[in-house]
Amino acid sequence: MKRLLLTGSSGLLGSCILQRLEGEFELLAPSRDRMDITDAAAVSKLVRGFSPEWIVHLAAFTDMDRAEAEKEKARFVNLTGTENLVEAAKSIGAKLLFASTNYIFGGEGNSPYKPYDPPCPVNYYGYTKYLAEVKGKEILGEDFIIARFGWGIWKSKRSVKLINRLPDIVREGKPLKLADDNLQSISYAPDIAEGIRVIIERGLTGIFHLVNEGEATSYELVKFLLSRMGYDNYPVEKVGLDSISFPARRQKYGVLAITPPVVLRPWQKAIEDFAKRMREN
Ligand SMILES: NC(=O)c1ccc[n+]([C@@H]2O[C@H](COP(=O)([O-])OP(=O)(O)OC[C@H]3O[C@@H](n4cnc5c(N)ncnc54)[C@H](OP(=O)(O)O)[C@@H]3O)[C@@H](O)[C@H]2O)c1
Structure with a gap:
């Protein structure tokens, strides 16, 4: 069984992804208390200790309205936090799958965005996720896999969505x-989890849009x-x-355009x- 470290497992999508991947991998999903991703030393210690083959990185500052008012904090979590994980992954030769978003695009188009279409983040949250995409790629190269989601759907008692x-x-x-x-893609959490499983099992690299068809x-x-x-x-x-x-x-x-072979x-x-x-x- 491959060892997998999952961040953001208490979140809306993470709670489902944790459940779905648990039996498939030797999985560690630390809470924020145990590993705050903005704390480089804590990240390095935990990653080196567990030594996963894969890191699936979902943890993020996701409230895009709050991100407009709290830019520094949003950037610290989404960019610096990701950089800490990416550096730790590099130090042990792990691959990292980064959860990104449709908001890295401008939203003025009329045909589905393809993975390598030019980004133009529509808001500050999208901008921080875009910066993290660039940084991750710069440091990890092929070992940095981007999985963009659309409108994320799952059950959550704590969500105010x-x-x-x-x-x-x-x-x-x-x-x-x-x-x-407003046309958008939908990403159902159990289907995202299946997409992630396929990417890892087949060792796929590049950018994937984990969105349901339509x-x-x-x-x-x-x-x-x-x-x-x-x-x-x-x-x-x-x-x-x-x-x-x-x-x-x-x-x-x-x-977001679908990205075979991962089709939901x-x-x-x-x-x-x-x-x-x-x-x-
Ligand atoms: N939901 C969507 O519609 C959607 C769409 C596109 C992309 N995405 C991306 O998918 C991922 C998951 O989204 P989500 O909706 O599940 O998010 P969410 O419900 O807001 O959960 C965020 C998760 O990140 C953790 N977190 C935040 N700051 C942290 C820190 N400093 N250190 C450690 N953990 C921290 C939270 O932990 P606590 O429980 O401690 O707060 C929580 O587990 C994110 O990367 C998001 O950008 C989501």
């Missing part, structure tokens, strides 16, 4: 207004999920993205599975 609050919103009958002019606006995704949860007629108002104000810019077009099922199939799990809880 709309998808995770949906059951409460519906129970309370709260009105919903969602953009219907694209959807926020309105389309939520309407579809509501219908599969049994709320076909729940009222959702369509609005334009420009009418919603966020501290961090969003993309009108954030679709269509998003509708993934969301059907997700709705079933939500109904079971």
